[in-house]
């Protein structure tokens with residue numbers, strides 16, 4: 001059974017195409033990763049799937065309901081942890097969660113116990129009565145993740161849920177999120193910039209760039225798609241030209257004094273490569289990880305708006321303090 | 324069952340508005356002191372030049388109750404804009420609640436704020452010698468309630484369309500000041516120039532002020548129920564437009 005089906009989904013913001021005719025399906029109980037550089041269209045996609053943004057064209061079916069024709073049924077099936085803080089900082093963590101529980105019709109008798117449970121999970125139980133204004137950025141994030149888990153939706157969207165969290169908390173939260181999918185059949189759509197997490201956690205990963213899906217597969221198969229291991233050569237006299245045309249070299253990327261080659265059967269072909277390369281300062285060979293896959297599909301140049309986005313995000317996190 | 328969900332949703336939003344209200348003490352204090360300040364300064368100064376055929380301060384007390392309702396109810400709409408700005412509105416709009424339910428929840432929250440402020444002022448009024456009785460107190464509260472319903476809705480309508488607090492401030496003052504100044508809260512409307520008089524006839528607050536004055540002081544241009552009828556009519560229109568505005572509101 002498909003939890004989500006997307007067909008030619010497109011979103012245009014006066015002139016700018018943020019999401020450009022994407023297609024994919026997510027199975028029930030699957031953990032589906034959406035990776036992409038800043039501005040790729042991840043958040044916009046999640047906003048359309050959660051009915052907060054109207055698609056310019058195309059179709060999306062969430063839990064069997066069309067997001068345009070039956071938005072309230074869709075909203076009844078989903079939960080969302082937003083990328084940006086979306087809690088009321090005048091209220092306490094408990095009050096924010098209680099408001100959420102009431103809106104989602106959690107039975108009155110269960111509300112307090114459930115709040116305790118999820119706040120405990122993110123290590124916030126003893127701070128739940130503090131006003132959100134007094135939380136640190138990471139604590140506020142944790143509280144909002146707890147809020148997203150509170151009403152046990154069938155489909156949960158997590159937009160960079162672990163951004164800015166310490167490794168212990170990340171590990172803990174991911175562990176729980178995984179148990180939700182595996183144990184209770186909850187479907188999860190996750191965006192993250194932590195490649196390792198995505199690789200470990202996701203059943204399948206879609207890489208999105210400039211609003212288009214550029215790759216979609218299991219993490220393992222995505223790594224295999226690169227066609228070999230990565231060989232990094234560092235030296236003063238390297239010449240990329242010399243490696244061109246070799247049958248076992250799948251791709252070449254040069255940056256100052258370093259060449260990055262993707263090589264099939266690296267063990268067998270390494271001597272030949274070293275011979276061509278000449279004297280080296282440094283040599284590294286490793287099988288591709290998700291980071292390599294990501295860079296392969298989306299290129300290495302930094303997106304122009306990346307700096308702005310980061311600054312803007314820091315601003316949103318500190319805004320509550322300056323209110 | 325479905326109704327239970329709706330009521331729970333309304334309660335949820337009211338719960339939040341009320342918590343915010345409780346925490347913002349400065350707002351409560353200023354909203355009570357502003358009318359009192361006007362009452363003594365303005366009442367003292369104007370009382371010496373205006374002849375209303377009685378104690379001027381008693382004459383304007385119903386006006387000050389209306390004034391509190393007008394300003395606090397309309398101001399309440401600013402919270403919608405604020406919610407957009409802090410992204411809190413996303414959390415509300417993504418819930419399964421319908422937009423109409425959200426509108427009613429917010430309206431109820433604003434209504435509570437406004438009425439509580441007016442009630443505190445009424446209690447102060449007792450000490451100022453305003454002739455409250457067991458009969459006119461409920462009539463006063465009903466009229467204040469009716470006025471607040473429409474004005475809270477108006478504030479929410481403006482809030483739904485505005486994107487910045489500045490925009491809200493500008494548009495809402497364009498609505499608030501004519502409503503207030505043409506309501507007859509501060510001076511009798513009988514001697515106004517004709518064009519202004521015509522405008523007072525389309526000001527729902529003028530009917531409320533007349534009704535309040537009738538209830539509390541026993542002098543009014545129209546019978547209480549007629550005034551109430553006009554204000555309730557205004558409420559129905561404002562609620563309808565408000566629910567519509569929330570349904571088409573974008574983030």
Ligand SMILES: Nc1ncnc2c1ncn2[C@@H]1O[C@H](COP(=O)(O)OP(=O)(O)OP(=O)(O)O)[C@@H](O)[C@H]1O
Nearest residue numbers: 013016018036037038039040041042043044045309
């Ligand atoms: N409301 C909006 N109006 C205009 N343009 C927008 C709007 N929201 C997003 N965009 C643009 O759409 C594009 C995709 O943005 P989106 O937020 O979906 O990126 P993202 O993949 O989530 O990036 P990040 O990793 O930084 O969160 C960007 O170019 C962005 O500037």
Ligand SMILES: [Mg+2]
Nearest residue numbers: 042043044083
């Ligand atoms: Mg994003």
